[in-house]
Amino acid sequence: MSNKADKLVLIDGNSIVFRAFFALPPLTNSSGLQTNAIFGFTTMLLKVLEEEQPTHVLVAFDAGKVTFRHEGYADYKGGREKTPPELKEQFPVLKELLKAFSIEQFELAGYEADDIIGTLSLQAEAQGRDVVVVSGDKDLLQLASDRVTVLLTRKGVTEVERYSPTAIGERYGLTPTQIIDLKGLMGDTSDNIPGIPGVGEKTALKLLHEYGTVENVLSHVGEIKGKLGEKIVEHSDSARMSKQLATIFREVPLAHTVDDVTYKGYDSATLGTALRKLEFKSLVERLDLGGAEVTDAEDVEQAAAFEVVRVDVEGWSGLNDALPRAESIYVEAVGENPHQSEGVGVAVVAGDQVYTLPYALLKSDDAKPFIAWLGNPEAPKTGYDFHRTKLVLAWSGIAFEGQAFDAQMAAYVLDPTDTDLSLNGLLVKMGLSSISSDESVFGKGAKFQVPDANKLAEHIAAKADAIRRLKPSQSEKLEELGMHHLFYELEQPLSIVLAGMEKQGVSVQASALQDLGSQFERRIEEMMTTIHRLAGFEFNIGSPKQLGEVLFEKLGLPVIKKTKTGYSTDAEVLEKLEPYHEIVRQILQYRQLTKLQSTYIEGLLKEIRPESGKIHTYYRQTIAATGRLSSQYPNLQNIPIRMEEGRQIRKAFVPSEPGWRILAADYSQIELRVLAHISGDDGLKEAFVKGLDVHTKTAMDVFRVTADQVDSNMRRQAKAVNFGIVYGISDYGLSQNLNITRREAAEFIEQYFQAFPGVKRYMETVVEQARQDGYVTTLQGRRRYLAEIKASNFNLRSFAERTAMNTPIQGTAADIIKLAMLRMNEAIRDRGLKSRMLLQVHDELVFEVPEEELAVMEKLVPDVMASALQLDVPLVADVSVGANWYEAK
DNA sequence: CTCGTCACG
DNA sequence: ACGTACGTGACGAGG
Numbered sequence: 077m078s079n080k081a082d083k084l085v086l087i088d089g090n091s092i093v094f095r096a097f098f099a100l101p102p103l104t105n106s107s108g109l110q111t112n113a114i115f116g117f118t119t120m121l122l123k124v125l126e127e128e129q130p131t132h133v134l135v136a137f138d139a140g141k142v143t144f145r146h147e148g149y150a151d152y153k154g155g156r157e158k159t160p161p162e163l164k165e166q167f168p169v170l171k172e173l174l175k176a177f178s179i180e181q182f183e184l185a186g187y188e189a190d191d192i193i194g195t196l197s198l199q200a201e202a203q204g205r206d207v208v209v210v211s212g213d214k215d216l217l218q219l220a221s222d223r224v225t226v227l228l229t230r231k232g233v234t235e236v237e238r239y240s241p242t243a244i245g246e247r248y249g250l251t252p253t254q255i256i257d258l259k260g261l262m263g264d265t266s267d268n269i270p271g272i273p274g275v276g277e278k279t280a281l282k283l284l285h286e287y288g289t290v291e292n293v294l295s296h297v298g299e300i301k302g303k304l305g306e307k308i309v310e311h312s313d314s315a316r317m318s319k320q321l322a323t324i325f326r327e328v329p330l331a332h333t334v335d336d337v338t339y340k341g342y343d344s345a346t347l348g349t350a351l352r353k354l355e356f357k358s359l360v361e362r363l364d365l366g367g368a369e370v371t372d373a374e375d376v377e378q379a380a381a382f383e384v385v386r387v388d389v390e391g392w393s394g395l396n397d398a399l400p401r402a403e404s405i406y407v408e409a410v411g412e413n414p415h416q417s418e419g420v421g422v423a424v425v426a427g428d429q430v431y432t433l434p435y436a437l438l439k440s441d442d443a444k445p446f447i448a449w450l451g452n453p454e455a456p457k458t459g460y461d462f463h464r465t466k467l468v469l470a471w472s473g474i475a476f477e478g479q480a481f482d483a484q485m486a487a488y489v490l491d492p493t494d495t496d497l498s499l500n501g502l503l504v505k506m507g508l509s510s511i512s513s514d515e516s517v518f519g520k521g522a523k524f525q526v527p528d529a530n531k532l533a534e535h536i537a538a539k540a541d542a543i544r545r546l547k548p549s550q551s552e553k554l555e556e557l558g559m560h561h562l563f564y565e566l567e568q569p570l571s572i573v574l575a576g577m578e579k580q581g582v583s584v585q586a587s588a589l590q591d592l593g594s595q596f597e598r599r600i601e602e603m604m605t606t607i608h609r610l611a612g613f614e615f616n617i618g619s620p621k622q623l624g625e626v627l628f629e630k631l632g633l634p635v636i637k638k639t640k641t642g643y644s645t646d647a648e649v650l651e652k653l654e655p656y657h658e659i660v661r662q663i664l665q666y667r668q669l670t671k672l673q674s675t676y677i678e679g680l681l682k683e684i685r686p687e688s689g690k691i692h693t694y695y696r697q698t699i700a701a702t703g704r705l706s707s708q709y710p711n712l713q714n715i716p717i718r719m720e721e722g723r724q725i726r727k728a729f730v731p732s733e734p735g736w737r738i739l740a741a742d743y744s745q746i747e748l749r750v751l752a753h754i755s756g757d758d759g760l761k762e763a764f765v766k767g768l769d770v771h772t773k774t775a776m777d778v779f780r781v782t783a784d785q786v787d788s789n790m791r792r793q794a795k796a797v798n799f800g801i802v803y804g805i806s807d808y809g810l811s812q813n814l815n816i817t818r819r820e821a822a823e824f825i826e827q828y829f830q831a832f833p834g835v836k837r838y839m840e841t842v843v844e845q846a847r848q849d850g851y852v853t854t855l856q857g858r859r860r861y862l863a864e865i866k867a868s869n870f871n872l873r874s875f876a877e878r879t880a881m882n883t884p885i886q887g888t889a890a891d892i893i894k895l896a897m898l899r900m901n902e903a904i905r906d907r908g909l910k911s912r913m914l915l916q917v918h919d920e921l922v923f924e925v926p927e928e929e930l931a932v933m934e935k936l937v938p939d940v941m942a943s944a945l946q947l948d949v950p951l952v953a954d955v956s957v958g959a960n961w962y963e964a965k
Numbered sequence: 966c967t968c969g970t971c972a973c974g
Numbered sequence: 975a976c977g978t979a980c981g982t983g984a985c986g987a988g989g
Binding site for chain 3: 262263264270271273274275276277278616618619620621622670671674675678679696699700701702704705706707708710711713714799800802803804805806808809810812813869870871874875878879881882883885886890918
């Protein structure tokens with residue numbers, strides 16, 4: 077028997093299902109059954125099957141409510157919120173699906189999935205077989221051995237982290253069995269295992285690194301001083317019991333053995349039917365289970381609902397005649413950066429026909445009627461990613477107007493946290509029949525290739541048809557959720573404004589960057605020599621691994637913080653190490669300069685177009701969950717400003733016309749003003765109405781002093797408190813930021829809330845509202861769903877709560893500047909100004925302005941920004957002008 | 966291709 | 975008791 081080649085995969089069913097349920101949006105199928113946990117579990121399962129190629133597979137479930145653990149400790153898993161019905165209903169369906177996979181599933185009254193997995197893995201490794209355990213629960217790490225590897229899910233369910241005993245040693249400095257001791261000391265809230273109060277992971281690890289086991293900690297408790305020692309003595313029984321509870325029982329009286337869980341693969345027809353029933357069309361597609369049989373009559377109809385007419389084969393007349401009846405359009409282009417993408421094809425849907433043409437055909441004379449239609453603002457278009465489309469066409473010299481409905485933008489507005497806005501992804505989420513993924517048609521990475529004309533025509537036709545099919549439910553949903561205005565009046569028009577700014581570009585002087593770069597270069601080389609001399613040998617300073625070895629092993633500096641893979645050497649750590657060794661300061665400076673050199677000097681130089689001297693960034697409008705923009709290729713929203721050396725980079729950003737100037741205008745304290753408005757707090761509102769310095773005002777109230785008693789340190793701390801409030805305050809976060817104790821931070825927050833009770837009320841209300849509705853909104857009706865607001869996991873829930881507090885603030889600020897951009901665009905156009913809007917940096921707009929328009933613009937820009945949205949407090953924008961972006965400060 | 970790091974609001 | 979500030983994108987290192 078060849079046990080050596082055997083590989084068992086043992087899956088902790090409950091743990092994965094729970095994870096998937098909270099990690100995924102609440103997808104439902106057309107009959108209303110929520111299927112997100114099943115979907116998440118299945119994607120995880122497919123990934124593991126593919127990557128591990130197991131010979132045996134088992135999914136273990138917890139059975140019933142009471143286990144043997146309750147015999148010794150009645151409160152085991154007490155205080156847990158009961159399983160939500162939307163989750164509960166998914167278990168039986170999942171179990172059916174596993175049958176279709178031909179995968180065994182075990183559960184046994186009185187035992188948990190952990191115990192079943194522990195028992196089987198013990199058997200298997202004794203027989204010399206390899207085992208992979210899959211769970212979301214760290215406890216399972218105790219099973220790791222030479223033969224047993226544990227995969228823990230990280231974010232979501234398909235990302236896993238692989239733990240061998242060595243990996244556990246590196247991560248925690250513990251052996252697998254010590255994981256039990258870890259939990260014995262720190263406990264586990266979700267299982268209601270108490271541990272020792274006041275001992276968290278940090279303290280527990282320290283104790284275990286010193287003493288090895290719970291028992292040994294308890295017998296050496298005399299050596300442990302202070303409160304910690306007292307706590308351990310007081311709760312020693314609890315620690316012993318907790319350790320017992322955390323120990324996986326590996327002798328479950330199972331009726332089956334390893335040989336009963338062999339996995340020989342699934343039957344395609346059976347699995348295909350099961351997945352179709354669940355409407356997991358993307359999975360059917362991915363596994364290529366579609367061919368066998370199409371059970372859903374509707375699918376047949378939809379799939380055959382159009383005829384592809386190739387303009388390159390049939391000629392233009394059909395398309396030209398159909399244009400007045402066009403229902404949707406899709407322009408395919410390859411390349412991530414739309415300023416450098418190559419158009420490959422166009423598809424237009426009209427009735428039962430989809431007309432397709434190779435992009436190159438747009439250059440022919442026969443294309444004129446079609447080009448005119450593309451540029452006709454009176455010909456409304458429904459499409460997908462108009463922003464990209466407009467740019468691609470614009471670089472071909474083709475105007476694109478009449479953008480009526482953008483399915484990608486609609487999907488973003490409907491759920492800004494959705495990271496898969498691919499057409500196929502949207503179809504699946506909407507429960508519509510799916511199309512081929514781009515990856516399956518084009519391949520990816522090095523294998524990326526545009527397919528032959530026929531295949532391409534089929535694919536882009538399917539995409540254009542998909543857009544048509546998506547639109548009705550999307551537009552209905554937009555109305556239903558009151559998002560008509562946000563979508564039609566704000567986001568869609570803005571995409572046009574953005575495309576204009578990007579196409580315009582901003583002039584950047586290569587020579588200025590190069591001069592700065594050679595200065596940096598000299599200093600980098602000097603510093604490198606110094607650092608190598610101080611270390612005593614040459615090494616790669618840019619390698620965190622090598623740097624860690626030098627600092628902490630060769631030079632013996634104290635380890636402040638560790639990362640998953642080794643010593644942390646980030647700026648926060650280095651700042652703490654500065655007093656110990658001269659080398660540290662040099663490293664900090666070296667880091668700063670190499671960052672400037674690689675990201676900003678070299679990075680920006682690469683992006684300057686030699687023919688125009690301009691940089692064209694690409695603002696992404698469908699990425700940020702709060703409604704902000706982001707910027708790529710290159711990112712022009714993180715050009716240095718805080719440090720003088722980096723700030724010099726801004727001198728290279730200049731007007732594109734001789735004699736013009738750069739004008740920059742930024743909102744003053746926009747987030748705090750938004751907070752004042754939505755919280756209605758009288759004190760905060762008054763501060764802004766009176767035009768006070770809000771950080772000084774905060775310092776006065778928090779420290780209970782008069783204005784002239786506020787020193788710079790108090791103001792600095794008050795400013796940090798204000799930031800904290802906007803981020804969704806926590807004492808821990810504030811304490812980290814200010815380098816103070818948590819107690820002190822908590823005191824600041826307490827004082828703040830006393831001074832600004834309206835803000836406190838807002839924070840409580842918004843979290844409560846999120847719990848009730850499952851989402852929060854901005855002033856313009858932008859909505860963000862917070863699935864994890866009810867999670868039992870403290871971390872997930874706390875994160876959701878902070879998000880609930882922060883998103884309406886950050887998101888409303890984003891709404892406001894977007895409105896201002898629309899208004900500025902109109903103002904420039906209506907007044908016939910030559911000035912151009914170039915950049916947006918979250919609370920700042922940058923323009924290039926001819927001399928003769930300076931006076932107008934210096935008044936117009938801040939006026940428009942201030943009046944973009946009427947709040948209960950004034951909005952203020954500060955404006956400044958210079959020869960370059962550096963001087964416009 | 967992921968991780969650590971660091972630039973911005 | 976738990977343990978993180980909110981939102982992004984780009985780079986070099988190292989598998």
